[in-house]
Amino acid sequence: MRDPALARIYVNYFNETHSMVRDTMRRFVNEAIKPHIDAWEEQGGFPREIYAQAGSLGLLGIGHPTEFGGAGEADVFLKVAASEELMRSGSGGFVASLGSLDIGLPPVWRTGSRALKQRIVPQVLAGEKIIALAITEPSGGSDVANLKTRAVRDGDHYVVNGSKTFITSGARADFYTVAVRTGEAGFGGVSLLLIERDTPGFTVGRNLKKMGWWASDTAELFFQDCRVPAENLLGPENSGFFTIMANFQAERLSLAVMAYMTAQLALDECMVYVKERTTFGKPLSKHQVIRHKLAEMATQVEVAREYAYRCAARMQAGESAIAEVSMAKNFATSVSSMVTDEAVQIFGGMGFMRESLVERLYRDNRILSIGGGTHEIMNEIIAKQLGL
Numbered sequence: 605m606r607d608p609a610l611a612r613i614y615v616n617y618f619n620e621t622h623s624m625v626r627d628t629m630r631r632f633v634n635e636a637i638k639p640h641i642d643a644w645e646e647q648g649g650f651p652r653e654i655y656a657q658a659g660s661l662g663l664l665g666i667g668h669p670t671e672f673g674g675a676g677e678a679d680v681f682l683k684v685a686a687s688e689e690l691m692r693s694g695s696g697g698f699v700a701s702l703g704s705l706d707i708g709l710p711p712v713w714r715t716g717s718r719a720l721k722q723r724i725v726p727q728v729l730a731g732e733k734i735i736a737l738a739i740t741e742p743s744g745g746s747d748v749a750n751l752k753t754r755a756v757r758d759g760d761h762y763v764v765n766g767s768k769t770f771i772t773s774g775a776r777a778d779f780y781t782v783a784v785r786t787g788e789a790g791f792g793g794v795s796l797l798l799i800e801r802d803t804p805g806f807t808v809g810r811n812l813k814k815m816g817w818w819a820s821d822t823a824e825l826f827f828q829d830c831r832v833p834a835e836n837l838l839g840p841e842n843s844g845f846f847t848i849m850a851n852f853q854a855e856r857l858s859l860a861v862m863a864y865m866t867a868q869l870a871l872d873e874c875m876v877y878v879k880e881r882t883t884f885g886k887p888l889s890k891h892q893v894i895r896h897k898l899a900e901m902a903t904q905v906e907v908a909r910e911y912a913y914r915c916a917a918r919m920q921a922g923e924s925a926i927a928e929v930s931m932a933k934n935f936a937t938s939v940s941s942m943v944t945d946e947a948v949q950i951f952g953g954m955g956f957m958r959e960s961l962v963e964r965l966y967r968d969n970r971i972l973s974i975g976g977g978t979h980e981i982m983n984e985i986i987a988k989q990l991g992l
Contacts, residue, residue, distance in 0.1 A: 629689035659731025672725035680920040691865035696968035697817030704773035708735035715839030736777035738768040749791035755784035764830040774823030796844040805830030816967035863936035864908040867943035908936040927989035930982040937973035
């Protein structure tokens with residue numbers, strides 16, 4: 605390590621403030637979420653009032669500027685602590701949907717006009733409005749630099765034509781941070797526009813049915829001669845790609861947290877089950893093969909968590925951690941894939957039942973190595989950072 609101060613950060617990840625946030629989030633999850641989460645999963649969504657409840661507790665403001673009612677964006681571990689507790693709801697879809705502001709809102713407060721920030725940000729942090737990030741297109745996936753949705757300047761407006769898909773919170777968001785092409789092909793021609801739900805020419809398609817993340821609404825978006833005020837441009841024209849990339853580091857760390865917590869929850873379920881379930885005259889926990897499975901699962905979860913903490917510490921210290929965060933995401937999602945698969949195997953037939961939490965964790969896990977940049981894209985980023 606390069607200096608004693610950074611060494612202390614690595615050792616002491618969390619402080620008393622973080623513990624207080626954990627307590628608040630834990631009560632919120634236990635009282636407002638867990639009693640209803642199974643029903644919300646089956647319904648494919650949760651009440652909008654939950655946003656307002658989270659906003660009133662200050663939970664939505666974590667990671668966002670104090671200027672607009674947030675808790676500040678500098679304390680990375682405050683976000684990690686809150687995210688870990690929120691994942692104890694047992695529903696990755698709920699966490700993704702409630703947290704869509706964490707990917708949709710930063711481009712607004714980072715690059716939007718003063719008037720736009722003041723109008724949009726406080727409402728979202730209070731849970732009064734919902735915001736979504738709209739980048740992915742039917743033809744593009746992770747290829748952000750070659751997106752096709754086009755925005756052409758026409759006087760005081762941009763005229764937008766194109767479509768987006770797989771948009772988290774897309775079915776009921778009020779605001780959308782939309783990646784569009786305003787220039788030539790490639791990353792240098794991408795811009796971001798804040799588009800409001802009632803904008804003429806903008807329509808929201810069907811709520812997509814997914815393998816996992818059932819409690820999260822996910823939609824297609826369509827733009828047909830959609831006229832967006834020019835003052836809704838986020839940052840200079842053709843600078844959107846760099847804003848998107850700046851946002852990706854926090855998103856990928858968040859996905860790493862979701863992954864190791866998914867694995868932790870699956871491991872926790874197994875630890876209870878193997879002591880209760882009896883086979884061949886003794887508890888599962890007394891079979892060596894099961895004990896060794898659990899030992900390996902626990903080891904992998906601990907390593908994934910600790911490495912994610914190390915990356916968070918580097919980010920908090922102001923260091924570049926582009927390769928490391930990509931490594932953390934890939935490693936954590938590989939661990940969650942292994943652990944959730946083993947959990948279903950340990951549970952046997954019960955692991956295949958919808959009433960079992962490990963069944964949901966197994967399904968919810970699958971998107972984690974795809975969202976925020978696929979496993980393969982992460983490896984490309986890592987390779988480039990290695991100078992390859």
